[in-house]
Amino acid sequence: MLAATRGSGARNMVEVTIILPTFNEVLNVRPLIEELEVAVAGWSFEILVVDDDSPDGTSREVEKLTEKFANLRLIVRRSDHGLVPSLRDGIRAARGNIVVWMDADQSMRPAEVPQLLDAIRHGHDLAFGSRYVLGGSMKGGGEQVGWRGVVQTLRNIQRSQDSFWSVFVSLVGNMVVRFALDRRFYDYTSGFYAVRKEVFNTIHLEGRYLDYCISLLYKTSVHGFRIAELPSIVLVRQLGESKTSSGLFDLFPLIFQCFKMVRSLRRYGRAVSYDK
Numbered sequence: 001m002l003a004a005t006r007g008s009g010a011r012n013m014v015e016v017t018i019i020l021p022t023f024n025e026v027l028n029v030r031p032l033i034e035e036l037e038v039a040v041a042g043w044s045f046e047i048l049v050v051d052d053d054s055p056d057g058t059s060r061e062v063e064k065l066t067e068k069f070a071n072l073r074l075i076v077r078r079s080d081h082g083l084v085p086s087l088r089d090g091i092r093a094a095r096g097n098i099v100v101w102m103d104a105d106q107s108m109r110p111a112e113v114p115q116l117l118d119a120i121r122h123g124h125d126l127a128f129g130s131r132y133v134l135g136g137s138m139k140g141g142g143e144q145v146g147w148r149g150v151v152q153t154l155r156n157i158q159r160s161q162d163s164f165w166s167v168f169v170s171l172v173g174n175m176v177v178r179f180a181l182d183r184r185f186y187d188y189t190s191g192f193y194a195v196r197k198e199v200f201n202t203i204h205l206e207g208r209y210l211d212y213c214i215s216l217l218y219k220t221s222v223h224g225f226r227i228a229e230l231p232s233i234v235l236v237r238q239l240g241e242s243k244t245s246s247g248l249f250d251l252f253p254l255i256f257q258c259f260k261m262v263r264s265l266r267r268y269g270r271a272v273s274y275d276k
Contacts, residue, residue, distance in 0.1 A: 014071070016045035016117060016194075017094035019101040021086040023052040026061050028106045033065055033072065039110035043117060046071045049104075050090040052081040084205055084212045091200055100194045107235045108192045115230055116194035125199050125225035128217070129192035129232025132174060136187070136231035138167060173258060180262050181218050181269070185229055189213045189258075192232055199225055209254060211261035218265045 018036060022029060033047055047069070051059045053076055062074045075093060077086060091099055098120050102108040112129055119127035131138040170189060177188045189210045203219045205212050221227060 014044045014046050014096045016040070016043050016098045016100060017090075017096035018045060018047045018113070019087065019090035019094065019099060020047065020049045020104045021052070021083055021090065021101065022049055022054060022058050022062075022104045023081070024054045024056045024058060025104045026054070026056045026058045028104055029058055029061055030065060032104060032106050032110065033062075033069065035110040036113070037069060037071075040113050040117075042114065046073060046095055048073045048075065048090055048093060050075045050077065050086045050093075052077050052086060083209055084207055087212075088205055091197065091205075094197060097197050098194055099197055102192045109233065109235065112192070112230075112232055113194070116192075116228075119228035119230060120194050120196060123226060124228040125196045126217075126220050127194045127228040127230060128187070128190045129234075130185075130187035130190055130229045131232060131234050132171075132186035133229055133231050136233060138170070138234045169255060173255065177214055177258070177262055181214070181265060182221055185217060185221070185227070187229065188217055190217075190232070192234075195220075207261055208257055211257045214258060214261050215265060219268065222269050 018040065020029070020032065025032075029049065033049075036047060049059075049062045049072070051062065051074065053059070059074060059076050062072070066072045066074065073093075075089060077089060087101060090101065098117065100113060100116065102113075108129065116127040116129065130136050174186065174188050178186065181188070191210075191213055193216070199220060202223055202225075203216065205216060207213075207215050217227070
């Protein structure tokens with residue numbers, strides 16, 4: 001069940017809707033929105049915060065910001081909580097022909113949104129930020145190169161709320177998924193996307209957490225949509241608590257979900273190829 005949408009938003013059609021799914025991000029949501037307003041100023045856009053009824057006051061903070069930014073809207077979800085349901089509701093409510101979404105913990109940089117939008121403007125159907133292509137990095141390691149970058153990444157993780165094991169699983173898991181599905185892409189669990197809204201007439205978001213990322217990228221590819229993988233520097237979380245489990249054993253359910261998704265997608269890819 002959704003609460004009424006708050007904020008006037010852009011009443012006329014806009015080019016872009018930036019969806020921010022939130023849960024307990026009261027410390028991050030204001031600086032993130034303010035930075036987005038500057039970074040994407042060259043586009044006609046709205047920001048749509050989809051909050052999972054956060055008990056920390058995230059929605060109240062966004063309500064205050066709607067008085068400052070006319071292109072800001074808020075949806076508060078009272079039930080069926082979770083990242084993927086939030087994204088589905090955000091896409092349905094989006095007024096833009098292009099939808100962008102990113103994490104709301106300030107780990108993904110608003111300054112990189114325009115490069116994703118430029119890729120869409122130049123003919124791609126989906127563009128995503130990648131930690132694993134040249135120029136990209138995770139946890140701020142891109143400020144150094146080679147082993148210095150690795151050392152910097154480990155130091156950044158140690159000083160932050162983020163987990164070494166989640167980083168390790170991401171690195172190894174993405175290599176496995178690449179070889180199991182489509183080797184053209186390097187970051188199957190990006191979470192930082194710009195997509196033409198019409199793509200969702202063919203592709204539907206499915207999964208629970210990171211597995212939805214794998215499904216989205218692979219299905220978009222299988223159906224022949226044009227995809228751009230662009231470098232992205234993902235930072236460590238500085239404020240608030242991480243939503244990703246920190247221990248290796250705690251990550252097993254997530255790994256299992258992704259494994260199940262990969263098996264399902266291999267069958268899906270064969271079926272689509274046969275139909276063609």
